[in-house]
Amino acid sequence: MSNSEIVSRAEDLSKRLLNGDRRALSRAISLVESDSEAGKLISAAIYPHTGNAQIVGVTGSAGAGKSTLVGSIAREERRRDRTIGIIAVDPSSPFSNGAILGDRIRMQDLTGDSGVFLRSMASRGNLGGLSETATAVADLLDAAGFDVVLIETVGAGQDEVEVANAAGTTVLVANPGAGDDVQSMKAGLMEVAQIMVVNKADLAGADTAVGQLRSLLAIADLGAWKPPILKTIASSGEGVPELIDKIDEHQIFMTESEHAEEERRAHARRQIMALSRAILHRETIAAAANATALDELTQQVAVRGLDPRSAAIELVAELRSLWSD
Ligand SMILES: Nc1nc2c(ncn2[C@@H]2O[C@H](COP(=O)(O)OP(=O)(O)O)[C@@H](O)[C@H]2O)c(=O)[nH]1
Numbered sequence: 558m559s560n561s562e563i564v565s566r567a568e569d570l571s572k573r574l575l576n577g578d579r580r581a582l583s584r585a586i587s588l589v590e591s592d593s594e595a596g597k598l599i600s601a602a603i604y605p606h607t608g609n610a611q612i613v614g615v616t617g618s619a620g621a622g623k624s625t626l627v628g629s630i631a632r633e634e635r636r637r638d639r640t641i642g643i644i645a646v647d648p649s650s651p652f653s654n655g656a657i658l659g660d661r662i663r664m665q666d667l668t669g670d671s672g673v674f675l676r677s678m679a680s681r682g683n684l685g686g687l688s689e690t691a692t693a694v695a696d697l698l699d700a701a702g703f704d705v706v707l708i709e710t711v712g713a714g715q716d717e718v719e720v721a722n723a724a725g726t727t728v729l730v731a732n733p734g735a736g737d738d739v740q741s742m743k744a745g746l747m748e749v750a751q752i753m754v755v756n757k758a759d760l761a762g763a764d765t766a767v768g769q770l771r772s773l774l775a776i777a778d779l780g781a782w783k784p785p786i787l788k789t790i791a792s793s794g795e796g797v798p799e800l801i802d803k804i805d806e807h808q809i810f811m812t813e814s815e816h817a818e819e820e821r822r823a824h825a826r827r828q829i830m831a832l833s834r835a836i837l838h839r840e841t842i843a844a845a846a847n848a849t850a851l852d853e854l855t856q857q858v859a860v861r862g863l864d865p866r867s868a869a870i871e872l873v874a875e876l877r878s879l880w881s882d
C-alpha cells in the first residue's frame with residue numbers, strides 16, 4: 558500500500574470508529590496491535606476524542622477470579638445502563654489460547670450484548686510492548702464511546718504492572734488464605750492499586766486476608782486517596798455493586814475533587830514513564846543484540862575469562878556511546 562493509501566485508510570477507519578462502527582473498531586485494534594503505520598495514525602487521530610471513559614485495570618494472580626469478576630462488573634454496569642469494553646490480556650503464549658476460550662465461554666451472555674465489546678489480547682508476540690498496546694487499545698475503546706473500559710491482566714511481571722499504571726483506577730484482586738501472596742504483592746502491585754478486593758469471600762479466611770491487606774496499607778506511603786478494601790464473591794456477583802460504587806468514587810476523586818489536578822498530572826506522568834520504560838526496554842534489548850562487542854563478550858564469558866556482570870556493563874557502555882553520538 559502506498560503512503561497516501563495508508564493515510565486515507567487510517568482516516569476512514571478513525572472516522573467510522575468515532576461514529577461507533579464496531580467493525581472499524583475491530584480493524585483499528587488489529588492495526589494497533591500489529592504496530593503498523595496505519596495503527597499509529599489512528600491512535601494519533603482519535604486521541605483528542607479520548608478521556609471520556611473510565612479506564613479500570615483489574616489485576617492479581619492467576620486464578621484469583623479476575624475474569625469472573627470482570628464478567629460480574631460488566632453485568633452490573635449494564636444494569637446501570639453503561640456500555641463496557643473489556644480487554645483481556647492473556648499471559649500465555651498466543652499459540653495456546655485455552656484461557657481465552659475459557660473466558661469466552663464464561664462471557665457468553667455478554668458477547669451477545671451490543672453494549673459490550675470483548676477483546677482478548679496475547680501479551681506476547683506483538684511487535685510493541687504489552688503496556689503500549691493495551692493502553693492504545695483502551696484509547697480506541699474510549700474514543701469509540703464506551704463508558705467503561707476494563708483491562709484484565711495478571712499482575713506478574715513489570716509489563717503487567719505497567720498496564721495497571723496506565724489505567725485510571727486499578728483494582729487488585731486477592732484471595733483468602735493467600736497470605737504469602739499478599740506479602741509478596743506489596744512491592745509492585747500494592748503501589749499501583751487504588752482499590753483492594755478480597756475475592757472468593759465465600760471461602761474461609763476472607764476477614765483475615767482483609768486484615769493483612771489493611772496492615773500492609775497502614776505502613777504504605779499513600780497519597781490523598783486511601784485505598785478501600787472490599788470483599789466480593791465474583792461468581793455470584795455479591796459485593797460487586799459496592800465495588801463499582803468505589804470505582805466511581807475514585808474516578809470522581811481523580812476528576813472533580815480538590816486533588817483532581819494533582820491526580821491527573823500524576824497519572825499522566827505515570828503513563829509517560831510506563832510507556833518510556835517499555836519503549837526503552839524494547840529498543841535497548843534490540844540494540845544490545847546488535848552491538849558489535851556482543852560476540853566477543855559472549856566468547857570471553859563462555860570460557861570464564863570475564864564475568865557476565867562486567868560483560869553487561871561493557872555492553873551497556875557501548876550502547877551509551879552509540880546513543881550519545
Ligand atoms: N468460590 C469462589 N470461586 C470463585 C470466585 N470467583 C471466581 N472463582 C473461581 O475461581 C477460578 C478462577 O477464576 P478466573 O476468573 O478464571 O480467575 P483469573 O485467572 O484471575 O481470571 C474459577 O474456577 C472461578 O469459577 C468466588 O468468588 N468464589
Ligand SMILES: [Mg+2]
Nearest residue numbers: 623624660709
Ligand atoms: Mg482470567
